[in-house]
Amino acid sequence: RDYGISGQIGLERNLQEYLDKLLAVTAECKRVLKPEGTMFWNHGDSYGGSGMGAGTKIKKESFSHAVRPKTEKGRSKSLMAQNYRLAIRMEDEQGWYWPNTIIWHKPNAMPSSVKDRFSVDYEPMFFFTKSEKHYFEQQFEPANVRENEYRRTLRRKNAEHYNLKTPYRGNFPKSTGDPTRRNMRSVWRISTKSYTGPHSAVFPPDLIITPIRAGCPRGGIVLDPFMGSGTTALVAKMLGRNYIGIEINPKDIKTAEDRLRQEILFYYENRTKT
Helix, strand or coil: CCCCCCCCCCCCCCHHHHHHHHHHHHHHHHHHCCCCCEEEEECCCCEECCCCCCCCEECCCCCCCEECCCCCCCCECCECCHHHHHHHHHHHHHCCEEEEEEEEECCCCCCCCCCCCCCCCEEEEEEEECCCCCCCCCCEEECCHHHHHHHHHHHHHHHHHHCCCCCCCCCCHHHHCCCCEEECCCEEECCCCCCCCCCCCCCCCHHHHHHHHHHCCCCCEEEECCCCCCHHHHHHHHCCCEEEECCCCHHHHHHHHHHHHHHHHHHHHHHHHC
16 A cells, blocks of 8 residues: 555565565564464565566555555465465564454455455454453343354263263353353444545544453553554544554644544434434
């Protein structure tokens, strides 16, 4: 991506340089994170030999054009795996723990005209922690009660057959007393949302709610090193968390500040009325 600002990340000469720059960011995130802290890293991928290759002119609404320097383009029509390369280096070189990879499934993903592969309708979100013992508030989702009962019956029969001492209690009843709930799964079906502002990489607020609830207690601090239009800060504030946002582009900072003032005021006014 080209954000039209000096010092930006995204138009490096090669993949190695790009990953090195991001690793410098993740290293600082780990440095300032509390020992029990968590980090959720949403990162899509790109194809080698794509239209973002060497010398491509990148047109933006707010900028005339920018020319990407000559770069390695990767194998044509092959995924670069830039996100997983980064995650593996974070684990191997920086010592991050990697409990989960969450799949953000986009049911309203943009149509694709490709005919020699499947259309991509998801992005991975990596769940990292600084230490083995970390803060995590368990999140729940509706359970398939019929499936739960089937597994309970199957486990009981196996227990009788193999003389097992630990009977199956289903997914949740023992811990929550509610058989209609289960531990939240790692595939999240969340539609993308339209945004009328100038920023070009806005994710839906619904994508941020669960990570903040699970990874940060009320009154805690949520840090976003790429604040953009301020979605993370907005959701953090509405969920009773504090926030710190880092953004390189002064125009985006102004956009985020204006958006936060307007939407947070609207949120609290309407919550008071209801």
